[in-house]
Amino acid sequence: MGFYFAQFLTGLANASSLFLIASGLSIIFGVTRIVNFAHGSLYMLGAYFAYTLITTLDAGGFGFWTGVILAALIVAVIGAVIEILVLRRIYRAPELFQLVATFGVLLIIQDVTLAIWGAEDLLGPRAPGLSRAVRIFGEPIPEYDIALIIIGPVVLGLIWLLFSRTRWGVLVRAATQDREMVGALGVNQRWLFTSAFMVGAFLAGLGGALQVPRESVSLLMDLSIIGEAFVVVVIGGMGSVTGAFVAAVIISVLNAFGVLVFPQISLVLPFLVMAVVLIVRPYGLFGTAASAHGPPTVPEAPMKPMSIAGIAVVAAAVALVALLPRLDDGFILVLMIDVLIAMLFAASLHFLMGVGGMVSFGHAAYFGLGAYAAALAVKALGLPMLAAMAFGPLVAALGAMIFGWFCVRLSGVYLAMLTLAAAQILWGVTFQWQSVTGGDDGILGVWPARWASSKPAFFYLALVLSVAGLVLIRHLAHSPFGYVLRGGRDSPIRTEAIGIDLRAHQWLGFILAGAFAGLAGVLFAFSKGSVFPDALSIGQSIDGLIMVLLGGVQALIGPIFGASAFVLLEDYISRLDYWRAILGGVILVIVLAAPNGIAGGLSGLWQLVRGGRKTGERA
Amino acid sequence: MLTRRELQMALAAAIIAAPFAGGAAHAQDPIKIGEMNSYTRMAAFTEPYRKGWELALEEINANGGINGRPLEIISRDDTGDPAAAIRIAEELVNRDEVVMLFGGFLSNIGLALADFANQNQIFYLASEPLTDAIVWSNGNKYTYRLRPSNWMQTGMLAAEAAKLDATKWATIAPNYAYGTDAVAAFKEQLKALKPDVEFVEEQWPTLFKIDAGSTVRALEQSKPDAIFNVTFGGDLAKFVREGSIRGLFDDRPVVSLLSGEPEYLDPLGDEAPEGWIVTGYPGLAVNTPEHDAFETAYVDKWGEAPKTGSVVGYNSMMTIKTLLEQTPSLETDDLLATMSGLEVDSPTGPFFYRPADHQATMGAYVGKTGMVDGKPGMVDWVYADGADFLPSEEDAAKMRPAE
Amino acid sequence: MSVLSVSNLSKSFGGVDAVRDVSFALGAAEFLALIGPNGAGKTTCFNMLNGYIRPDRGSVTLEGVELVGRKPRAVWRMGVGRTFQITQTFPSMTVRENVQMALISHHRRTLNMTRRATRLYAEEADTLLARVGMAEEAARPCAELAYGDLKRLELAIALAHRPKVLLMDEPTAGMAPSERIALMALTGEIIKSEGVSVLFTEHDMDVVFTHAHRILVLNRGTLIAEGTGPEIRANPMVQEVYLGGGTVFKGEANDA
Numbered sequence A: 001m002g003f004y005f006a007q008f009l010t011g012l013a014n015a016s017s018l019f020l021i022a023s024g025l026s027i028i029f030g031v032t033r034i035v036n037f038a039h040g041s042l043y044m045l046g047a048y049f050a051y052t053l054i055t056t057l058d059a060g061g062f063g064f065w066t067g068v069i070l071a072a073l074i075v076a077v078i079g080a081v082i083e084i085l086v087l088r089r090i091y092r093a094p095e096l097f098q099l100v101a102t103f104g105v106l107l108i109i110q111d112v113t114l115a116i117w118g119a120e121d122l123l124g125p126r127a128p129g130l131s132r133a134v135r136i137f138g139e140p141i142p143e144y145d146i147a148l149i150i151i152g153p154v155v156l157g158l159i160w161l162l163f164s165r166t167r168w169g170v171l172v173r174a175a176t177q178d179r180e181m182v183g184a185l186g187v188n189q190r191w192l193f194t195s196a197f198m199v200g201a202f203l204a205g206l207g208g209a210l211q212v213p214r215e216s217v218s219l220l221m222d223l224s225i226i227g228e229a230f231v232v233v234v235i236g237g238m239g240s241v242t243g244a245f246v247a248a249v250i251i252s253v254l255n256a257f258g259v260l261v262f263p264q265i266s267l268v269l270p271f272l273v274m275a276v277v278l279i280v281r282p283y284g285l286f287g288t289a290a291s292a293h294g295p296p297t298v299p300e301a302p303m304k305p306m307s308i309a310g311i312a313v314v315a316a317a318v319a320l321v322a323l324l325p326r327l328d329d330g331f332i333l334v335l336m337i338d339v340l341i342a343m344l345f346a347a348s349l350h351f352l353m354g355v356g357g358m359v360s361f362g363h364a365a366y367f368g369l370g371a372y373a374a375a376l377a378v379k380a381l382g383l384p385m386l387a388a389m390a391f392g393p394l395v396a397a398l399g400a401m402i403f404g405w406f407c408v409r410l411s412g413v414y415l416a417m418l419t420l421a422a423a424q425i426l427w428g429v430t431f432q433w434q435s436v437t438g439g440d441d442g443i444l445g446v447w448p449a450r451w452a453s454s455k456p457a458f459f460y461l462a463l464v465l466s467v468a469g470l471v472l473i474r475h476l477a478h479s480p481f482g483y484v485l486r487g488g489r490d491s492p493i494r495t496e497a498i499g500i501d502l503r504a505h506q507w508l509g510f511i512l513a514g515a516f517a518g519l520a521g522v523l524f525a526f527s528k529g530s531v532f533p534d535a536l537s538i539g540q541s542i543d544g545l546i547m548v549l550l551g552g553v554q555a556l557i558g559p560i561f562g563a564s565a566f567v568l569l570e571d572y573i574s575r576l577d578y579w580r581a582i583l584g585g586v587i588l589v590i591v592l593a594a595p596n597g598i599a600g601g602l603s604g605l606w607q608l609v610r611g612g613r614k615t616g617e618r619a
Numbered sequence B: 001m002l003t004r005r006e007l008q009m010a011l012a013a014a015i016i017a018a019p020f021a022g023g024a025a026h027a028q029d030p031i032k033i034g035e036m037n038s039y040t041r042m043a044a045f046t047e048p049y050r051k052g053w054e055l056a057l058e059e060i061n062a063n064g065g066i067n068g069r070p071l072e073i074i075s076r077d078d079t080g081d082p083a084a085a086i087r088i089a090e091e092l093v094n095r096d097e098v099v100m101l102f103g104g105f106l107s108n109i110g111l112a113l114a115d116f117a118n119q120n121q122i123f124y125l126a127s128e129p130l131t132d133a134i135v136w137s138n139g140n141k142y143t144y145r146l147r148p149s150n151w152m153q154t155g156m157l158a159a160e161a162a163k164l165d166a167t168k169w170a171t172i173a174p175n176y177a178y179g180t181d182a183v184a185a186f187k188e189q190l191k192a193l194k195p196d197v198e199f200v201e202e203q204w205p206t207l208f209k210i211d212a213g214s215t216v217r218a219l220e221q222s223k224p225d226a227i228f229n230v231t232f233g234g235d236l237a238k239f240v241r242e243g244s245i246r247g248l249f250d251d252r253p254v255v256s257l258l259s260g261e262p263e264y265l266d267p268l269g270d271e272a273p274e275g276w277i278v279t280g281y282p283g284l285a286v287n288t289p290e291h292d293a294f295e296t297a298y299v300d301k302w303g304e305a306p307k308t309g310s311v312v313g314y315n316s317m318m319t320i321k322t323l324l325e326q327t328p329s330l331e332t333d334d335l336l337a338t339m340s341g342l343e344v345d346s347p348t349g350p351f352f353y354r355p356a357d358h359q360a361t362m363g364a365y366v367g368k369t370g371m372v373d374g375k376p377g378m379v380d381w382v383y384a385d386g387a388d389f390l391p392s393e394e395d396a397a398k399m400r401p402a403e
Numbered sequence C: 001m002s003v004l005s006v007s008n009l010s011k012s013f014g015g016v017d018a019v020r021d022v023s024f025a026l027g028a029a030e031f032l033a034l035i036g037p038n039g040a041g042k043t044t045c046f047n048m049l050n051g052y053i054r055p056d057r058g059s060v061t062l063e064g065v066e067l068v069g070r071k072p073r074a075v076w077r078m079g080v081g082r083t084f085q086i087t088q089t090f091p092s093m094t095v096r097e098n099v100q101m102a103l104i105s106h107h108r109r110t111l112n113m114t115r116r117a118t119r120l121y122a123e124e125a126d127t128l129l130a131r132v133g134m135a136e137e138a139a140r141p142c143a144e145l146a147y148g149d150l151k152r153l154e155l156a157i158a159l160a161h162r163p164k165v166l167l168m169d170e171p172t173a174g175m176a177p178s179e180r181i182a183l184m185a186l187t188g189e190i191i192k193s194e195g196v197s198v199l200f201t202e203h204d205m206d207v208v209f210t211h212a213h214r215i216l217v218l219n220r221g222t223l224i225a226e227g228t229g230p231e232i233r234a235n236p237m238v239q240e241v242y243l244g245g246g247t248v249f250k251g252e253a254n255d256a
């Protein structure tokens, strides 16, 4: 009995930590509709600043708590700077922009933190006066855990007071429920958004600072918390602080007891719970339909078929690329194979997001499924390469069929989060199921068949399959089916009102996008000779998002530019020190300066050159 | 308009390709060697390693290089992603035309590179990855491994653990291949030495996301006589904190893999546990003439004490130096033939590369954690020769796939 | 004979009755107006008629077939078209493509992946656009259209399926008076030529009295009057609702 109660308390202490960071994320989302990927970085900064302050102030309990609060305040100011310099400019952009922009911020903060505090973990002191354990029912409970258990609800109470007793709070709640209304109230929206972001950043910083007595401060804190923080916000209902609290308690307590029964559970538990909650309650426990969407976005221009001259140029470009093996210096082809694979992956994601309006934060799931299916087909089933290449997309499509059935029932951010959960669950399975997938040691020896094993041969294979995939995707986008998807993106209500079963079409679109991603994954597996869980990690999904964004969301040709630019850029800058910060900087520049991506930028440039021809034509 | 845009794409492709054309190597050039490691992803662990090989490289080139030719290391960040590592390896091998590859910290990258080496018929010296698979179940002709492996280091610990008066054991390890392999290897070797041991509890926290409180309580509940730990980094710090505050380590021996390495121990500061049985590296406390020379040079150059990675990095370069001095040519086949049984002198003593399984016999230090001059370190340590903790060469050869 | 029969339709939102026991019938080729102040429940009625909202009670039959419980897309297939108070079109398509979409659905070609969508039913779409006087705008991006044009486009979209019943929620809101007259005149012609029955809501009483064959008056969710223009004008309850509420019969356009 005492044991289980103590385990429960441990869960609650963790819940408090999780709640602090999630509540800030939720407030930021509620007011600004931004999915703030850099929230984990703010949390990490809170911990680093607190470490520095606490170890320098070094004046017992007073110094500790002052350090904690000061650290949170510093982070709040940093939050304000980020909001003013970056986010303020992209509130009207699609969800994808904000996610990718905040990811850019995350990259920059990672390297800045490394430069300032160094690579080694920093272990701060325990909290003065709270460094021992007390016995409850005979079980030792750390005093600091009890402090955390109290701090969580206290902060919840303070937020509640702030929301219900101040004009600012009323405005924040109004903004969370109805964006347009705030504009109508004549409120200075800028100030409201900045201050909401600051409060969110403060809470993240506070969460990080309060971790100092529990864990060592490290450069991995940002990414290790952000996934769970998202989960908590989504389970609670985006924008709901109470929801965040309840969800944090559920996740933490489940985990505390889960490890007793099934010690490996932590890997997927949060994402499993999120998937179940979203399937049962599509807007989370306390969320409302209104909170699912960002601001309405500028509609893209109608699609144009490719002109004869255009087709000729594309054919010429493909022919030119096909000549590359003659120029090969041993590496161009390798790089070009990566580019081709990335193009196909990005185009499949773009088909889902750009054409279908279904933003996926977990598209790597299908890339990875294709890669693993092909690898297993070769290694376990002993299939020849071509059969494995057909098997991969099929399995990816099957996976997309299963997950897509749930995902298309949601929309906006919740859809994105369910795709993320799906990808994370799959990642957990490949990671854990060592007997089949080899766990994180992966599957090795997935090299192409002999006839395709020379670099030029495999390059041509990749070229043919990628170009075929790209042409097919483009063709689909122009077909009635593609138009239905675009219609569903533009106006689901109208689509249903002209007799179309939108969900069924979206489901099929999801499956097709999955199959194309799977084909990219298959090529990937054979080009690298091995498959690891990284192929379906969040990182791979984000890479896809960055490519789509770099290329331009509103142009079918965008992914081709975006993927080329991303692969070449990444390959080049990883040679430099602090390449993450550089990549982050490039992402921010693109997001802020060329929100239509490379394709949009080029066509804009072209129109300037042509002297202000009518705008709005797109491929 | 579309036509033009596509034209621009073609132009872009041409521009992209341009800088990559040309540039073949000449015979008088330095000997080029490719190196990569997870310099950003695992900065705390790979920095000392880099400093180690950079020091050795400087010494080699200051002494006239290899037979008059300087050594050039092309060093890259693998970004912690196996796919990126493969791409970089392709570039190093095919464009830069390096004679061999070395490096790697993460096991999955080590395995991917080993497989790549096999496919592309290039010699790869796996410096840091610990996984046994790289020389055994996935071993291949082209891959050798330097660092004492999972099996060897758990064997060293099992030998110590067998001496304890403990039969009921609990284990805690991060939930990924390194953790599961280490626990399995420890169990197998301890059971062989002491058949009556019993493993009563296993905890598998997610790597770098340990819920230490719950995990500690789950271990405590099983009331083990002793604990075998594999967690490291931030997980270890949290585990130590939560464990000591809850009395998990009171009167309970802990055997802990790698925790004596300065990379793992230093960040714990004055909260470093005392009396844990660990493998690791005592750093400045090692007082052999070879080590003193290395130590002095290292401290002079970098202004800090060497860590485990420093030794691994340095010994990697010592291996390469010895190899290149002895090999008849830089052809891969000659390099491989020379590697087989190659004897290398190093700051931590001589070791050789076993012909049967390509594993180096470099050892590790086994001792207890304690305070040394007010800083956490190793006490009562001995150097355990790797050769003593490896299966016989015949047995090892049976574990490797047929070539 | 009535095409659409509504009986005892009721819906409440959180205890507030938005629509209560509404019953009426829409005759063949009838032009029927549903009027009432803001918040009277007109849009809610429409939403129940075409399946967006499931009524708490009541029934809606189209030529004797029950509609309640069917999805909007099924109701549309059975022949009930709709335009929206807040227009619902596809802004990233051209005007013609908007109509083509409805035609593609009408011809059940939505799963086609081989043809080029813009080549399907282009002439048919142009005919429909000409019908609503938008032939000139066919190639323009829908996003560029003025509000009044969007309403006419919605009408063309609705006609694509050759509906038996057309529900038009505030079709003239946001239009200049002359445009209003023109659109309603056009609708009147369509009723005559295609034999479609139209139920519409409208705030401009001039429009209502000029064009509607019959008028229903809704107030706080209840039907309070039903009759021809002169009958309604003379109805004291209607006067009470409109005049007593401080509003004139005009000037309530553009509500939300």
Ligand SMILES: Nc1ncnc2c1ncn2[C@@H]1O[C@H](COP(=O)(O)OP(=O)(O)O)[C@@H](O)[C@H]1O
Pocket: C013, C018, C036, C037, C038, C039, C040, C041, C042, C043, C044, C045, C255
């Ligand atoms: N989804 C809804 N949830 C709650 N109340 C609603 C909803 N839709 C409409 N209402 C309420 O029902 C009443 C009728 O609204 P509506 O049908 O839009 O009126 P009208 O179209 O006549 O202006 C109003 O009081 C409105 O606030």
Ligand SMILES: [Mg+2]
Pocket: C042, C043, C044, C085, C256
């Ligand atoms: Mg209305």
